[in-house]
Amino acid sequence: MRILVTGGAGFIGSHLIDRLMEQGHDVLCLDNFYTGHKRNILKWMDNPYFELIRHDITEPIRLEVDQIYHLACPASPVHYQFNPVKTIKTNVTGTLNMLGLAKRVKARFLLASTSEVYGDPDVHPQPEEYRGNVNTIGIRSCYDEGKRVAETLAFDYHRQNDVDIRVARIFNTYGPRMLENDGRVVSNLIVQALLNKPLTIYGDGSQTRSFCYVSDLVEGLMRLMNGDHIGPINLGNPGEYTILQLAQTIQNMINPDADIQFQSLPQDDPRRRQPDITRAKELLGWEPTIPLQEGLEMTINDFRARVTSNQTSEAIKV
Numbered sequence: 001m002r003i004l005v006t007g008g009a010g011f012i013g014s015h016l017i018d019r020l021m022e023q024g025h026d027v028l029c030l031d032n033f034y035t036g037h038k039r040n041i042l043k044w045m046d047n048p049y050f051e052l053i054r055h056d057i058t059e060p061i062r063l064e065v066d067q068i069y070h071l072a073c074p075a076s077p078v079h080y081q082f083n084p085v086k087t088i089k090t091n092v093t094g095t096l097n098m099l100g101l102a103k104r105v106k107a108r109f110l111l112a113s114t115s116e117v118y119g120d121p122d123v124h125p126q127p128e129e130y131r132g133n134v135n136t137i138g139i140r141s142c143y144d145e146g147k148r149v150a151e152t153l154a155f156d157y158h159r160q161n162d163v164d165i166r167v168a169r170i171f172n173t174y175g176p177r178m179l180e181n182d183g184r185v186v187s188n189l190i191v192q193a194l195l196n197k198p199l200t201i202y203g204d205g206s207q208t209r210s211f212c213y214v215s216d217l218v219e220g221l222m223r224l225m226n227g228d229h230i231g232p233i234n235l236g237n238p239g240e241y242t243i244l245q246l247a248q249t250i251q252n253m254i255n256p257d258a259d260i261q262f263q264s265l266p267q268d269d270p271r272r273r274q275p276d277i278t279r280a281k282e283l284l285g286w287e288p289t290i291p292l293q294e295g296l297e298m299t300i301n302d303f304r305a306r307v308t309s310n311q312t313s314e315a316i317k318v
């Protein structure tokens with residue numbers, strides 16, 4: 001099949017491309033390189049079945065494809081809050097453009113939505129039926145509300161124009177190729193520990209998150225794309241950890257002598273987040289397989305290679 005991956009040079013997109021290329025598909029990677037990097041897809045550059053398109057999805061594009069994995073959108077608060085209006089344009093105009101493309105060429109379209117559509121949830125764990133508790137005017141809204149509109153657009157194109165859609169609600173995902181400076185908790189803590197800096201915890205560390213290893217997530221996305229259910233379907237690891245537990249695990253794995261420092265919590269930071277993956281289990285036969293410790297080891301090895309080979313480590317903001 002000819003498969004388009006928007007945001008293919010990013011963290012999740014590049015791991016997805018690795019799997020699609022290994023399966024023998026013709027892959028088009030579309031990216032504006034805002035948070036993506038050529039190094040993530042470098043190994044496919046000379047492969048005749050791989051094409052790289054530098055393009056911003058807020059502009060329309062004409063392509064002939066069978067499937068579209070729509071991942072283009074900065075995922076970390078540091079990057080999506082840097083230019084919030086652009087984040088909304090990417091989610092709204094960009095998703096409109098990609099749905100328009102799917103409609104024109106009759107491609108199946110998978111939207112990478114997010115657990116952020118649940119906001120700061122007052123139902124725990126979050127099933128897909130839960131409609132969320134999102135602040136429309138907060139600093140995370142450009143992303144949360146942007147993704148909620150993207151979901152609405154996908155369902156309206158489905159109802160109105162018969163576009164074959166799939167909607168995945170992705171929960172916190174981690175793994176090799178996350179950016180060192182993206183401010184996400186796993187990358188922050190690993191980089192701090194590797195640089196012998198104190199590990200920063202925002203709040204008292206009792207807030208919880210679930211962490212899904214990237215290969216598990218990619219498997220879930222592919223099963224959703226190639227199955228019969230349109231979603232939305234939660235994809236994430238239901239194992240719930242406090243941020244303090246995560247920090248202590250990373251501390252023990254990298255630098256048991258590292259200090260842990262507490263700082264004030266950012267605005268609208270959700271207290272708890274844990275996926276209910278009953279639907280994914282029943283409809284896709286999917287559940288995560290990589291335990292946190294094992295996933296962290298693979299992630300730490302990747303970061304260690306980058307942080308130590310990168311003598312600009314002083315410049316890495318943590």
Ligand SMILES: NC(=O)c1ccc[n+]([C@@H]2O[C@H](COP(=O)([O-])OP(=O)(O)OC[C@H]3O[C@@H](n4cnc5c(N)ncnc54)[C@H](O)[C@@H]3O)[C@@H](O)[C@H]2O)c1
Nearest residue numbers: 007010011012032034035036056057071072073075170173
């Ligand atoms: N990583 C997670 O934990 C997580 C959780 C929930 C949802 N998601 C979603 O999954 C998708 C991928 O996330 P990721 O972690 O790989 O993020 P990422 O920032 O590494 O990847 C996003 C990619 O999209 C590209 N991009 C951004 N704006 C673009 C635009 N206007 N035009 C073209 N390309 C553009 C970036 O350059 C980057 O390569 C995102 O849609 C994100 O919202 C991720």
